[in-house]
Amino acid sequence: MGKALIIVDLQHDFLPPHGSLAVPGGDEIVAPIVELAKDDRWSVVVATQDWHPRDHVSFAVNHNVPEFSEFVYTSPIRRNETQAATLWPVHCVQGTQGAELAPELVHTLDRLECDHHVVQKGFLSDREYYSAFHDIWSDHHTQLHGLLQKHGVNEVSIVGVALDFCVKSTAVSAANLGYRTTILKDYTRGIATDAKAQCNLEQELVQNDILLK
Ligand SMILES: [Zn+2]
Incomplete structure (x- = not known):
């Protein structure tokens, strides 16, 4: 049985000082x-x-509305299913510098003795993804689960940004798939940091059997 480290979205666009959707303090956790x-x-x-892709459904500009507008997505497959969400500034466009992983991380991954992989998400334009396992509709799946299975993983530790979006959703998927799941708090940063948001987040993690430590 094996342990995996999942490093979520440590990319220029999610990191200060230049990211288009920078998570406060994200640059502090890279090292x-x-x-x-x-x-x-x-x-x-x-x-x-x-x-x-540039025409991604999560970009506010593609709906001609201001960044961070609330929006209701409709499932591309089941047209009666909807989900409320936030529309973002353009970020992590394929092939741009903003989409690149932090250079220190790339450098280290290349030199690791254990197996290491980059798993991409969000490349289908008609659906949003928070979890690194699947889109928000749980219809399209990335290679992540298969990869972990191939390596005999039963335990995952999750770090990165943003704690309250992609880190949390990736952890919820992992726990639902039966992995023993821990979020390593000191190695994450979130967008909403007020006490109420923190409390809601902690409750959600407990309900999903996710350790936060
Ligand atoms: Zn995105």
């Missing part, structure tokens, strides 16, 4: 995560990468 990735407890290290 610690790089050190953590070198630990010999991991059977596999996976870095996820938000990887959008």
